Amino acid sequence: xxxxxAEKILARHSGRERVxxxxxxxxxxxxxxxxxxxxxxxxKRLKALGMTRLPFPDKVFLVMSHYAPAKDIQxxxxxxxxxxxxxxxxxxxxxxEGSGIEHVILPEEGWVLPGDLVIGADSHSCTYxxxxxxxxxxxxxxxxxxxxxxxxxxxxxxxARYEFTGVRPSYIxxxxxxxxxIGQIGVDGSLYQVMEFAGDTLDSLPMDDRLxxxxxxxxxxxxxxxxxxxxxxxxxxxxxxRRPYTPTAxxxxxxxxxxxxxxxxxxxxxxxxxxxxxxxxTVGEIAGTAMDRVFIGSCTNxxxxxxxxxxxxxRGNKVAVDTLVIPGSRQVYxxxxxxxLLEIFMDAGATVSAPTCGACLGGxxxxxxxxEKCLSTTNRNFVGRMGHPTSESYLANPAVAAAxxxxxxxxxxxxxxxxxxxxx
Amino acid sequence: xxxxxRVWKYGDDVNTDVLIPARxxxxxxxxxxxxxxxxxxxxxxxxxxxxxxxxxxxxxFGCxxxxxxxxxxxKAVGVSCVVATSxxxxxxxxSINLGLPILESAEATEAAERGDVLRVDLATxxxxxxxxxxxxxxxPFPEAVMKIIxxxxxxxxxxxxxxxxxATYAQGATA
Numbered sequence: 001x002x003x004x005x006a007e008k009i010l011a012r013h014s015g016r017e018r019v020x021x022x023x024x025x026x027x028x029x030x031x032x033x034x035x036x037x038x039x040x041x042x043x044k045r046l047k048a049l050g051m052t053r054l055p056f057p058d059k060v061f062l063v064m065s066h067y068a069p070a071k072d073i074q075x076x077x078x079x080x081x082x083x084x085x086x087x088x089x090x091x092x093x094x095x096x097e098g099s100g101i102e103h104v105i106l107p108e109e110g111w112v113l114p115g116d117l118v119i120g121a122d123s124h125s126c127t128y129x130x131x132x133x134x135x136x137x138x139x140x141x142x143x144x145x146x147x148x149x150x151x152x153x154x155x156x157x158x159x160a161r162y163e164f165t166g167v168r169p170s171y172i173x174x175x176x177x178x179x180x181x182i183g184q185i186g187v188d189g190s191l192y193q194v195m196e197f198a199g200d201t202l203d204s205l206p207m208d209d210r211l212x213x214x215x216x217x218x219x220x221x222x223x224x225x226x227x228x229x230x231x232x233x234x235x236x237x238x239x240x241x242r243r244p245y246t247p248t249a250x251x252x253x254x255x256x257x258x259x260x261x262x263x264x265x266x267x268x269x270x271x272x273x274x275x276x277x278x279x280x281x282t283v284g285e286i287a288g289t290a291m292d293r294v295f296i297g298s299c300t301n302x303x304x305x306x307x308x309x310x311x312x313x314x315r316g317n318k319v320a321v322d323t324l325v326i327p328g329s330r331q332v333y334x335x336x337x338x339x340x341l342l343e344i345f346m347d348a349g350a351t352v353s354a355p356t357c358g359a360c361l362g363g364x365x366x367x368x369x370x371x372e373k374c375l376s377t378t379n380r381n382f383v384g385r386m387g388h389p390t391s392e393s394y395l396a397n398p399a400v401a402a403a404x405x406x407x408x409x410x411x412x413x414x415x416x417x418x419x420x421x422x423x424x
Numbered sequence: 425x426x427x428x429x430r431v432w433k434y435g436d437d438v439n440t441d442v443l444i445p446a447r448x449x450x451x452x453x454x455x456x457x458x459x460x461x462x463x464x465x466x467x468x469x470x471x472x473x474x475x476x477x478x479x480x481x482x483x484x485f486g487c488x489x490x491x492x493x494x495x496x497x498x499k500a501v502g503v504s505c506v507v508a509t510s511x512x513x514x515x516x517x518x519s520i521n522l523g524l525p526i527l528e529s530a531e532a533t534e535a536a537e538r539g540d541v542l543r544v545d546l547a548t549x550x551x552x553x554x555x556x557x558x559x560x561x562x563x564p565f566p567e568a569v570m571k572i573i574x575x576x577x578x579x580x581x582x583x584x585x586x587x588x589x590x591a592t593y594a595q596g597a598t599a
Contacts, residue, residue: 139518
C-alpha cells in the first residue's frame with residue numbers, strides 16, 4: 001500500500017520506512033519558527049530548564065510580526081525578550097520589526113522547501129505546505145522542546161484529498177477555493193487531518209493562491225495543508241531555495257480518509273460572514289451590505305499579486321470607507337512601491353502601513369470598535385477577532401475587498417470594473 | 425489525580441479568540457492572562473468561577489490560534505480540568521504539554537449542565553456527574569501522551585536530555 005506525501009515526509013524525518021495514520025512518532029524538525037507573541041513563552045521555558053545553548057541555532061527563526069513595531073510597553077517587553085535571546089544565541093534568522101509576517105517571509109526567501117518538516121508556534125504555519133513541505137502550527141512549549149532537542153512528537157494524521165477541476169473564472173482566487181472548501185466541510189471538517197490539494201485547476205494556480213489555501217487549512221481544523229511539487233512549485237522554489245530539497249509526491253495507491261472533488265468553473269467570489277470561516281455566502285447573495293472599514297493584509301492575502309489586484313481596482317477611484325493596506329513583508333512593500341501600487345492606494349485615499357499582522361488579530365493597527373463591520377482579506381472572523389466583541393469581520397479575496405472599499409458596501413469586483421468602463 | 429468542581433457548560437467550536445482575546449496577548453504572565461479568561465465568551469465566568477471548577481464543552485474545543493496563552497489562562501484562573509466532546513489539535517497538544525488536564529467524552533458532555541458537580545479521576549478517566557448520578561468514561565490517551573502527562577509536561581519530559589548536553593558544554597569549558 002502506498003503513502004501520501006505527508007506520510008512520506010513524516011517517515012523520512014523519523015527514520016522509518018513507512019508510517020501509518022494514528023501512530024505516534026518522534027521526528028527531526030528542519031525548521032522551527034516563533035513570533036513576538038509565542039517565542040517569549042518558549043524562551044522562558046528553555047531558561048527554566050537551564051538550557052544555555054541552542055543545539056541547532058540555524059534552524060531557529062524568530063519573526064517580530066504581531067505587535068511589532070511595539071504597540072505598547074508590554075509588547076515592547078515581549079519583543080525585547082526575543083531580541084535579547086537572538087543576540088545571546090547569535091541567531092542568524094532573527095527578523096526585527098518591519099520585516100513582515102513570518103508566513104509571507106519564509107516562503108518568499110526560500111527557507112521552507114519541498115520535503116521539509118516545519119513547525120511554527122503560530123497556527124497559520126500550515127501556510128508553508130504550499131511549497132510541498134509538511135508544516136504545522138504548534139504551541140510555545142512544543143517550540144521550546146523542538147529548539148532544545150531538534151525533535152518533536154507527532155501523531156501521524158490521516159490525509160483527505162481535495163481535488164479541484166476546471167479553469168477558474170475571473171475573480172476566483174485561491175481564497176475562494178479554500179472558503180468554498182471550509183463552507184462545505186465546516187471549521188472541524190478536516191480535524192487532525194492533512195488537507196492534500198490536487199486536480200487540474202492547480203495547473204494554472206499561482207503560488208500566492210496556493211499559499212492562501214494552505215494558510216487556511218487550520219480553519220478547517222487541519223494539521224497541515226499540502227500541495228504537490230508540480231512545475232509551478234518547482235519554478236517558485238528553484239530560484240530561491242536556501243538548502244537542497246526533496247520533492248515528494250503521493251503514491252497512486254495512497255490511502256485517503258476522504259476524497260472531495262469540486263468543479264470550479266461556475267464558482268462565484270465568496271464571503272465568510274461572522275462568526276466563523278464556514279459561514280459562507282456568495283458575494284451576490286450579500287452584495288450591498290454596508291461596511292465601516294476594509295482591511296487588506298495578513299499572512300492570507302498580502303502578497304504582491306494580491307496588492308496588484310487591489311491596485312487595478314482602486315486605480316482612479318476613491319475609497320468610500322476607511323481602508324488599510326498592509327503589505328505582508330518588506331520585500332512585498334518594496335516591490336509594491338517600485339511598481340507604483342502604494343501610490344495608487346494613497347491616491348485612492350487608503351492608508352498604507354509598514355508590514356505587520358495588524359488588526360487581523362485585533363491587537364493594533366486598524367482595530368474595530370463596537371458593532372463596526374469590516375470586509376477583510378484575513379483568515380478568521382470569530383467573535384472579537386479584529387477588535388470589540390460586537391464588531392464583525394467579513395472575509396473575502398482582495399478583489400472583493402478593493403471593490404467594497406470603493407463603494408462602502410459588499411461589492412462584486414466586476415461591478416466596479418463595469419462602472420468604470422461606463423463612466424469613460 | 426482527582427478533581428471535584430462545578431460545571432461551566434459551553435457549545436461547539438469554542439475558539440481561542442474568545443478564550444483569551446488577542447488584545448491581551450501583549451503579556452505572557454499567567455496571572456495577568458487569567459484575569460481575561462473566557463472574557464468574550466462568558467463575562468460572568470471570571471466573576472463567579474471558583475477554583476476547581478470544570479469547563480465542559482462540545483466538539484472542537486480550543487480551535488483557532490496556536491496561542492498557549494489560552495490553556496495558560498484557563499489553568500491560572502483555577503479551572504481543574506476541561507471535558508469536551510473533542511479538542512482542536514493545537515489546544516490538545518498545548519494542554520498536554522503544559523499539564524492542564526483534559527478529557528474527551530461526548531457522553532459526559534451531553535449529560536452535564538451548567539452548575540452540575542463533576543468528580544473526575546484522571547487516572548481511570550472516570551467522570552462522575554454527582555448531581556445527576558451518572559458516570560462516564562473518557563477516551564484513554566495513547567501511551568506516549570500518558571508519558572508526557574506522567575512526567576508533568578513536555579519540558580519535564582526532555583529535561584534529562586537537555587541537562588546531559590549542558591553538562592558536556594560545561595566539561596568542554598573546563599577542559
